[in-house]
Amino acid sequence: MTTQAYDENNIFVKILKGEIPSHKVYEDEHTLAFMDVMPQAPGHLLVIPKTGSRNLLDADPAVLLNMVPVVQKLAVAAKQAFEADGVVVAQFNEPAAGQTVFHLHFHVIPRREGEPLKPHSGTMEDQGVLAAHAEKLRAALAS
Numbered sequence: 001m002t003t004q005a006y007d008e009n010n011i012f013v014k015i016l017k018g019e020i021p022s023h024k025v026y027e028d029e030h031t032l033a034f035m036d037v038m039p040q041a042p043g044h045l046l047v048i049p050k051t052g053s054r055n056l057l058d059a060d061p062a063v064l065l066n067m068v069p070v071v072q073k074l075a076v077a078a079k080q081a082f083e084a085d086g087v088v089v090a091q092f093n094e095p096a097a098g099q100t101v102f103h104l105h106f107h108v109i110p111r112r113e114g115e116p117l118k119p120h121s122g123t124m125e126d127q128g129v130l131a132a133h134a135e136k137l138r139a140a141l142a143s
């Protein structure tokens with residue numbers, strides 16, 4: 001039972017550095033939120049810290065303190081923007097638990113009654129759809 005070290009070349013660091021594109025929804029000194037490219041439901045977004053850790057297990061608790069209010073703010077905005085009945089907040093630690101990108105992140109997924117979740121890391125969404133959904137979320141945050 002070994003845990004690998006944090007890899008600074010992971011894809012979310014490339015997003016933080018602007019080396020690969022993302023549909024940003026929210027950013028502050030400590031945190032970035034952007035659309036998941038393979039959404040499990042419309043409006044699925046990810047919240048990441050700007051500080052590196054592999055996941056929750058090795059995160060600095062001070063980083064978590066900065067993140068949780070942002071996760072809450074985005075969950076409220078996602079529920080409003082997508083007229084959702086509920087919101088899933090999910091976070092996976094290590095491959096055995098379903099983690100595929102090894103930089104701490106929280107999934108925020110608006111849910112509607114009777115609409116099943118699509119598979120985790122399933123199908124790539126159209127970029128235009130992601131851009132429109134990011135805009136809806138930014139508008140909800142601003143309202």
Ligand code: AMP
Pocket residue numbers: 011022035036037038039046091092098099100101102120121122
């Ligand atoms: P996890 O499996 O919890 O580590 O979640 C990683 C998530 O990152 C998955 O839901 C992927 O769809 C998503 N993802 C992977 N690459 C990107 C990317 N370049 N931009 C946005 N989301 C991504």
